[in-house]
Amino acid sequence: MMTNLFSVFDPSAIFNLSLNWLSTFLGLLMIPSIYWLMPSRYNIYWNTILLTLHKEFKTLLGPSGHNGSSFIFISLFSLILFNNFMGLFPYIFTSTSHLTLTLSLALPLWLSFMLYGWINHTQHMFAHLVPQGTPAILMPFMVCIETISNVIRPGTLAVRLTANMIAGHLLLTLLGNTGPSMSYFLVTFLLIVQIALLVLESAVAMIQSYVFAVLSTLYSSEVN
Template identity: 85%
Template sequence: MMTNLFSVFDPSSNIFNLSLNWLSTFLGILMIPSMYWLMPSRYHYLWNYILFTLHKEFKILLGPMSIYGSTFIFISLFSMILFNNFMGLFPYIFTSTSHLTLTLSLALPLWLCFMLFGWINNTQHMFIHLVPQGTPTILMPFMVCIETISNMIRPGTLAVRLTANMIAGHLLMTLLGNTGPHMTMIMLNLLIIIQIALLILESAVAMIQSYVFAVLSTLYSSEVN
């Protein structure tokens, strides 16, 4: 019996105190190599099309001063988050992106790298970013404080946004699913339709949130150049 509503997200399966649920993050390694060993399929062409589209978009966001090949970091980030979000929609597969342990581990090192690179190499440019253009002189100290705080909470907002969106949909589906045994046949049919609609919505959320995470990381990177 579920004693806590959030226990569905607990990484509780373990052998010798090693959590097995986090292995769901690496399930993609079993599936990705088939793209390179088999004849090109429609899946292969579709995935290549998505990657090339993302590459062109991230290239525009990073600007002409970006380092050659820097888009691959964000494409890899998008692919990893997308895969983990989708795997969490299958029954009995642990959703690793619903934990701040993973999302903050992705967002914080990225943000730290951007900040260190920016303040070491483009110090004057980083100071300029603290005061938006056209700010009255009297408001400048307040704007510096606001911009500094907003800059410092970026990794937290990135991580919490992804985690909260993953948890919200899964919790709603779990709550509705638990009411199933107490429903009449007509209500049960309605519940199944609602659950299918929610599953489609969660699939869209999985794609959108991975895209948002990658795009915001790209925008934060472009600000330090």
């Protein structure tokens, strides 16, 4: 019996260790092996996805981006995607539904971009604070607005991912808890709704990991 609706997101502790966080590494089991003599279809499919992402991230980074810098965003996409998918399975802890993980991914990335930009491209970063064509009287306000929007970026990245994961899982849990008190006809209808929601959550898992990686890439491209 749940004492709190959000208790489904609590990491259980055994020997005072939150072992549920180890579910983050379950995604390693889904990565296809590269040691076969002949690559499997799964391997070819996964390599095609990574190559497509690499091309897109290279386009977003532009010609000024460093060689190989797209790989960190591909790794970020893979990590979030596997964690989101793992959370859809029963009794597996969804680590991306906690700000602890999402902020740990977003904050160091954003901070490193900002430090790199302000140290190496100071004038370019100052120019970003005032959009082109801004009237002189509005410049102080635009600097404040741009600064605030820049500072809250890691927070919006983290909260977006966390909120989407929590919302879908809460809806599935709420509907699932109403099952025992329903008639057989309504339970059949509930199962159809739950399957439809599960498909929707699978799409959300892919979309949110892609959005997180793309926005991180765009923030990186702005400091070059």
